Amino acid sequence: MDETKRAFKWFWAWNDEREERWLTEMAEQGWHLQAPGTFGFYTFERGAPRNVTYRLDFKTAGKDMEAYLQLFADAGWEHVGAMGGWQYFRKEAPAGEAPEIYTDQASKIYKYQRLLLFLTIFLPIYFVMLINLGNAPYAFTKVLSLFFALFMLFYAYAMVRILRRMLELKK
Amino acid sequence: MSRDERQVSPWGGLDKYLPLSETTYYIMLMLVTPLHGYGVMQQVEEMTDGAVTIGPGTLYGAFSTLEKEGLIEMVRQEDRRKFYALTTKGEAVLRRQIERVALMMRSAGQILESERE
Numbered sequence: 001m002d003e004t005k006r007a008f009k010w011f012w013a014w015n016d017e018r019e020e021r022w023l024t025e026m027a028e029q030g031w032h033l034q035a036p037g038t039f040g041f042y043t044f045e046r047g048a049p050r051n052v053t054y055r056l057d058f059k060t061a062g063k064d065m066e067a068y069l070q071l072f073a074d075a076g077w078e079h080v081g082a083m084g085g086w087q088y089f090r091k092e093a094p095a096g097e098a099p100e101i102y103t104d105q106a107s108k109i110y111k112y113q114r115l116l117l118f119l120t121i122f123l124p125i126y127f128v129m130l131i132n133l134g135n136a137p138y139a140f141t142k143v144l145s146l147f148f149a150l151f152m153l154f155y156a157y158a159m160v161r162i163l164r165r166m167l168e169l170k171k
Numbered sequence: 172m173s174r175d176e177r178q179v180s181p182w183g184g185l186d187k188y189l190p191l192s193e194t195t196y197y198i199m200l201m202l203v204t205p206l207h208g209y210g211v212m213q214q215v216e217e218m219t220d221g222a223v224t225i226g227p228g229t230l231y232g233a234f235s236t237l238e239k240e241g242l243i244e245m246v247r248q249e250d251r252r253k254f255y256a257l258t259t260k261g262e263a264v265l266r267r268q269i270e271r272v273a274l275m276m277r278s279a280g281q282i283l284e285s286e287r288e
Binding site: 055057067077 | 224225229230248250
């Protein structure tokens, strides 16, 4: 049985818990994540239905990656793959049980804080790009800069949503 | 460490790390002797009969923060597992926390005892 299928799903960074639930539901139907792809294209492998909890962590590649993955592996979490800094983990659990990788509020908030910091780093770069595009004297770049401005609006919206998620957790 | 020693210790600003969260407290307590991340998770769960569990995400984050603050340090690495232990400063912070908790317990004892009378 090596049937596979691809599925597309919009991934919203501020709603990673919905992503986790979706992957868990897929596993209940016997579709097991093979690899998270770019822009929300996922590959699933057909197998027996299982109770699997999926958890997403945010960690960009760094020199400490090996120790990080070893810790998760020791704790029984299988690393399925990574997508843009998001690390996909899964663990089999008895029905009704949902193991967590974050066990207190403070560390859950810290995860979103790291994500927000990561997004903030790119902000000035995008901003400079937008100004340069807008200043170029071609009609083509004017259109491009409009699209880029829309992208930046969305980017800002995403950051606000992540911030709101953090404030919700602080309550 | 006696009371007098602590007063002249160079770690005057220890109180800024207090109070430690339950998770941080248990992690630091386990690092009195060098241990790797998963070892900490196991021992905490065992010692508290499962009342306190620490997930790998929480543990990894706590190790990074504590290391940045200079409260713990890596002492060795075996394969891909990093062993950490308390620094002198970390030990002073832990002891200070324990004193504060002991004080809280004494206070609770006094209030609840007098109520019963």
